[in-house]
Amino acid sequence: MSLISCDNITKIYQTGEMKVKALKNISLEISESQFISFIGPSGSGKTTLLNLFGCLDKPTEGLLKVIDTDISKLNYIERAKFRGKHLGFIFQNFNLIPVLTVYENIEYPLVMVKSLPKKEREEKVLGLLDAVGMLDQKDKMISQISGGQKQRAAIARALTTDPKIVLADEPTANLDHESAYKVMSLMKKLSKEVGTTFIFATHDPKIVKEVDIVYTIEDGFLTKREDKSENGRQSNV
Amino acid sequence: MYNMIKIAVRNLFRQKRRSMLTIGIVAFGVLAVMLFTATAGSFKNIMVGQITDSMLGHIQIHSKGYVASLDNLPLDKTIKTKQIKKLKEILSSIPEIESYSFRILLGGMLSNYKDSTSIKLAAIIPENERKVVPLLEDRLVKGTFLKEGEILLPDLITKGFKSKIGDDIALVVTNADGSVNGQSFKISGIMESIVGPTGKYGYIHFDDAIAMLRMDSAEISEVAIRLNNFDDMKSVFTSLKKKLNKIKNKKGKPVFEIHTWEKLSPFYSIARMIDMMSLFIKIILIGIVLVSVMNVMIMAVYERTKEIGSLSAMGTLPSKIRLIFLFEGFFLGIYGSIIGTIISLITVYIVNISNVSIAFGRGSDILLKPSVSLSQIGTTVLIVVIVSMLAVLEPAIRASKMEPIEALR
Numbered sequence: 001m002s003l004i005s006c007d008n009i010t011k012i013y014q015t016g017e018m019k020v021k022a023l024k025n026i027s028l029e030i031s032e033s034q035f036i037s038f039i040g041p042s043g044s045g046k047t048t049l050l051n052l053f054g055c056l057d058k059p060t061e062g063l064l065k066v067i068d069t070d071i072s073k074l075n076y077i078e079r080a081k082f083r084g085k086h087l088g089f090i091f092q093n094f095n096l097i098p099v100l101t102v103y104e105n106i107e108y109p110l111v112m113v114k115s116l117p118k119k120e121r122e123e124k125v126l127g128l129l130d131a132v133g134m135l136d137q138k139d140k141m142i143s144q145i146s147g148g149q150k151q152r153a154a155i156a157r158a159l160t161t162d163p164k165i166v167l168a169d170e171p172t173a174n175l176d177h178e179s180a181y182k183v184m185s186l187m188k189k190l191s192k193e194v195g196t197t198f199i200f201a202t203h204d205p206k207i208v209k210e211v212d213i214v215y216t217i218e219d220g221f222l223t224k225r226e227d228k229s230e231n232g233r234q235s236n237v
Numbered sequence: 238m239y240n241m242i243k244i245a246v247r248n249l250f251r252q253k254r255r256s257m258l259t260i261g262i263v264a265f266g267v268l269a270v271m272l273f274t275a276t277a278g279s280f281k282n283i284m285v286g287q288i289t290d291s292m293l294g295h296i297q298i299h300s301k302g303y304v305a306s307l308d309n310l311p312l313d314k315t316i317k318t319k320q321i322k323k324l325k326e327i328l329s330s331i332p333e334i335e336s337y338s339f340r341i342l343l344g345g346m347l348s349n350y351k352d353s354t355s356i357k358l359a360a361i362i363p364e365n366e367r368k369v370v371p372l373l374e375d376r377l378v379k380g381t382f383l384k385e386g387e388i389l390l391p392d393l394i395t396k397g398f399k400s401k402i403g404d405d406i407a408l409v410v411t412n413a414d415g416s417v418n419g420q421s422f423k424i425s426g427i428m429e430s431i432v433g434p435t436g437k438y439g440y441i442h443f444d445d446a447i448a449m450l451r452m453d454s455a456e457i458s459e460v461a462i463r464l465n466n467f468d469d470m471k472s473v474f475t476s477l478k479k480k481l482n483k484i485k486n487k488k489g490k491p492v493f494e495i496h497t498w499e500k501l502s503p504f505y506s507i508a509r510m511i512d513m514m515s516l517f518i519k520i521i522l523i524g525i526v527l528v529s530v531m532n533v534m535i536m537a538v539y540e541r542t543k544e545i546g547s548l549s550a551m552g553t554l555p556s557k558i559r560l561i562f563l564f565e566g567f568f569l570g571i572y573g574s575i576i577g578t579i580i581s582l583i584t585v586y587i588v589n590i591s592n593v594s595i596a597f598g599r600g601s602d603i604l605l606k607p608s609v610s611l612s613q614i615g616t617t618v619l620i621v622v623i624v625s626m627l628a629v630l631e632p633a634i635r636a637s638k639m640e641p642i643e644a645l646r
Contacts, residue, residue: 056550056642077554084552091645095547099247104240111240113552157551 002065003165003197004030004053009062011048022048024220026062030199032164035191037200037207040217046201047169049217053199054087054167055079067164084113088158088196090168094150096142096157102149103129103138106156114161128156131193132186148179155187159194169201177206184210241557245564248537249572255533256569262529263573263621264580266522270617271581273518275607276588277511280595283603284504285467291372292435293498294338294461295470298324298481301494303458304501310342310357312413315456320484320492324460327480333473335465336368341446342458345410347390347439349398356394356408358439360446369463380426387425389440395427402427408441412450420449470497522617523624530569530628534562538632545636546644555637562636566629570622577621578614585609 011023023045030036038046051057052064055071056079064071067086074082083089096105106125110116116124129135132152137145145153151171158166168187172180188210191198200207208214216224249256289295303314316324321339328337341360346353363383366373374382378392380402388406400406402424409419422441430437447455464473474497481493499505538545548558585607593605 051642054550056640056645080549080552080554082552083550087552089547089550091547093543095543095645097244097544097548099244099251104243108240109551112548112557161552 002029003032003067004028004199005063005065007063009052009059009064011045011052011057012060022220023052023059026222028215028222028225030165030197032197033191033195034197034199035188035210035212036198036215037202037211037213038215038217039202039208042203044217045220046217050167050169050199050201053165054089055083084109084161086164088161088163088166090151090154090158090166090171092170092173094142094147094154094174096150096153098142101139101141102134102145102153105142105153106160109157109161124160125156128160131190132156146179147175148182151175151179151183152186155183155190159190159196162194163196165197165199167199170203171200172202172204172207180204180206241561242564245561246568248541248561248565249568252537255536259529259533259569260573260576263526263570263625264577266525267574267577267617267621268580268584270515270518270522271578271609271613272584272607274515274613275581275585275609276605277515279605279607281508281511283595283605285498285508287372287431288502288504289463289467289498290370291376291431292370293501294369295464295467296462296474296477296495296497297501298460298462298477298493298495299458301486301491304494304496307342310344310458312343312450312456312458315341315413315458316460316493317456318454321455321457323484324493327477328460328462330480331473331477333464333466333469335463336365337460337462338362338365338369339443339455339457340366340459340461341443341450341456342438343410343446343450345408347394347398348407348409349400349404350407352398354394354397356390356439357435357437358388358408358441358446359435360441360443362443366461369461376428376431377426378429380424383425383440383442385442385444386423387442388422389426389428390424391430391437391439392427393430393437394439395424400424408449410449412452414451416451418449418451420445519617519620523620526570526573526621526624527628530566530625531631533569534566534629534632537565538562538636541636542639542644545639546641546646549639549641550645559633559637562629562633563626566625566633567622570625571618573625574618574621578609578618581609 006026006028009023009026010021013020013022026049038049040046048057052059052071053066055066055074058072069082071079071082097108100108103125106128107121110121110124126135129138132155134149134152134156137149142150171187172183175183184206187198190196200211202208212227212229214226214228215222300314300316303311306314328334338361343358343360345356345358347356361383377389380389383389388408390400390406395401404424405421406424407419407421409417411417422445428440464470474495478495481495482491484492486492499508545558549555588605588607595603595605
């Protein structure tokens with residue numbers, strides 16, 4: 001089943017009188033349980049495409065369906081609800097809530113978005129903390145943990161609502177080599193365990209090495225698709 | 238809800254110094270309002286107490302049209318014997334009325350057999366008058382209170398006449414028929430003159446006035462009423478007015494008119510002014526809270542733009558983001574109010590045990606007893622909290638309407 005379906009989508013930003021075409025005629029399909037990366041130079045359109053997949057923005061032209069939903073037809077509130085229900089986000093700067101503990105940060109989407117009962121929340125959060133190896137850090141404030149730990153907490157938070165898709169924009173950019181490696185291994189392991197599709201926008205070769213499919217974007221165009229799985233192949237798009 | 242409250246409270250302590258400063262400003266505003274209201278309220282109570290307890294009583298009843306011509310003290314606009322009987326019945330039927338006193342007000346010429354002067358007099362029944370205006374007797378500078386054949390004179394007249402206690406003095410009055418009658422009185426007491434409508438009146442006994450005015454039966458100029466509880470004044474006034482209005486003359490018009498002390502004393506405008514000043518102080522408080530809370534919350538939204546973006550990206554609905562900020566405003570207001578109230582109560586307690594006194598009317602050493610009522614605390618806290626939340630409304634709406642993509646950039 002196709003989770004994301006792009007049909008000839010274009011994104012144009014208007015800056016004053018100037019129009020910038022950030023994405024040009026992108027067409028692709030992303031299936032369930034995939035580990036995908038979009039690579040390309042800065043300004044090529046990776047983050048713009050991730051924002052569209054994350055329902056944070058709408059395409060200017062073309063049809064974008066995320067989990068069978070035409071996101072262009074959703075209003076502001078519907079998009080927020082959609083994101084809360086189906087998507088998880090991992091940010092370059094972690095974007096954890098500094099006034100909450102590690103545990104509370106991971107619990108946040110369950111309380112604010114899903115409104116799960118306390119018992120279920122506790123079970124879910126402790127399970128995720130264990131999965132990301134942060135159980136012993138659960139009561140610490142965000143300022144008390146390292147960058148790698150923050151990103152692990154962010155991964156747990158992204159997975160807490162059992163999203164179908166997790167979108168990660170440069171998730172290892174602020175991490176040292178060792179932490180980045182650990183974070184990537186963790187995401188790959190969780191992707192296999194929970195069956196969630198991870199989509200990255202990155203420059204990081206460590207990520208590229210780990211993913212199943214690599215899309216290359218250059219100057220707003222999707223120029224290359226490389227399938228690194230057993231039956232995969234490289235093709236120009 | 239609990240989580241939003243938790244986030245809001247913790248957010249307040251992110252910038253401890255800034256939040257403390259804002260809470261301090263709000264607390265200072267609350268302190269200013271409560272102290273002013275307590276002190277001004279105490280002064281107002283003293284003032285009103287002096288006026289009602291030494292002169293006017295709480296409510297007065299006159300024959301229709303009497304108050305409009307009060308300066309002339311007309312004897313043809315008195316309440317007649319038959320109406321007095323009806324009045325007594327009505328007054329006795331209202332349990333909130335503690336006591337009432339009948340008065341005849343009259344003008345006359347006073348002579349010490351050497352000089353003469355005009356004087357306004359109230360003829361009273363001393364026992365009843367004591368109950369209605371208990372501070373009247375305190376106005377005696379010298380001498381004793383009133384008996385038949387005696388007169389109490391204001392100090393300004395005795396000074397001019399160089400009269401003293403025990404001196405005989407002649408009083409000449411004209412009755413409603415126009416006949417002039419005179420009588421000699423012994424000065425039994427000298428009253429301190431005070432500011433107000435009857436503050437320079439002399440006093441004679443009610444029976445002496447009836448005799449001098451050659452009334453066949455008692456007619457009165459006014460009834461002064463004292464209530465068990467001053468706070469019941471409006472409700473008693475309304476019910477009394479309703480009952481009195483049922484009594485009509487032959488032309489079908491009401492026989493009586495009724496007024497609270499407020500309509501009879503110029504001091505009411507001072508009391509109103511005190512209330513107005515309290516209101517202005519409250520408006521200033523609203524301004525302080527509005528500006529300080531709005532300022533701090535605008536800065537908070539600006540500083541937390543990325544965080545708001547990530548909350549929104551995670552699917553937090555705009556209404557919940559708005560609520561987090563509204564709770565922050567609510568708690569800024571609550572903390573400021575609580576601290577302000579505690580400091581106010583301590584300060585009021587210190588003023589009370591310090592025995593601060595003021596001079597007004599009869600009293601030269603009246604203890605200022607400021608007090609803060611529960612309703613006052615409730616109103617102030619409510620104002621502060623509502624204004625704090627209103628101040629947060631604009632930044633909260635702005636935060637909730639942020640496009641996550643813009644906020645995260």
